[in-house]
Amino acid sequence: MSEQKKKTNIILFSGDYDKAMAAYIIANGAAAYDHDVTIFHTFWGLNALRKDQQVPVKKGFLEKMFGKMMPRGADKMGLSKMNFAGIGPKMIKHVIKKHNAMPLPQLIEMAKEQDIKLVACQMTVDLLGLSKEELMDGIEYAGVAAYLADAEEGNVNLFI
Numbered sequence: 001m002s003e004q005k006k007k008t009n010i011i012l013f014s015g016d017y018d019k020a021m022a023a024y025i026i027a028n029g030a031a032a033y034d035h036d037v038t039i040f041h042t043f044w045g046l047n048a049l050r051k052d053q054q055v056p057v058k059k060g061f062l063e064k065m066f067g068k069m070m071p072r073g074a075d076k077m078g079l080s081k082m083n084f085a086g087i088g089p090k091m092i093k094h095v096i097k098k099h100n101a102m103p104l105p106q107l108i109e110m111a112k113e114q115d116i117k118l119v120a121c122q123m124t125v126d127l128l129g130l131s132k133e134e135l136m137d138g139i140e141y142a143g144v145a146a147y148l149a150d151a152e153e154g155n156v157n158l159f160i
Helices: 017-032 043-049 061-069 084-098 104-113 122-127 144-152
Strands: 007-012 036-041 117-121 140-142 156-159
Touching: 007 017, 007 043, 007 144, 017 036, 017 043, 017 084, 017 104, 017 156, 036 043, 036 144, 043 117, 043 122, 104 117, 117 122, 117 144, 122 140, 140 144
Parallel strands: 007 036, 007 156, 036 117, 117 140
Antiparallel strands: none
16 A cells, blocks of 8 residues: 655745745755645745746736836845845845855755746736746646645645
């Protein structure tokens, strides 16, 4: 009788660098322990999936404003505490490098390499006026029903 793989599901709601980093550290750790892992990115958590460079897409006024206010890519996300107008993230990145830890963009790449399922909430993508061209390649798009189906089978379910 074969044992079924454990499942870890994470909702990444936060757009904070440190919280996204924690989500990806947990996800990569769970994958290393042979869990099937899904990270469901919604609202500000979608910023972790945004491409760093600007992508020319046609948008309405509100969608353009959201695009300008939100950080473009994981490396531009602010800290939840002690952001200090952008100085905090520079300090934490220095400490990460000093201690040979992985910064968030590398944690996201590792997640892809470990076949962690990266999902963008389709409803939030639509609400914030994001386009698939602005988000990373190789991710999935789904709604709350798909997340709930994963969560129902989950051994670990986290909201970050």
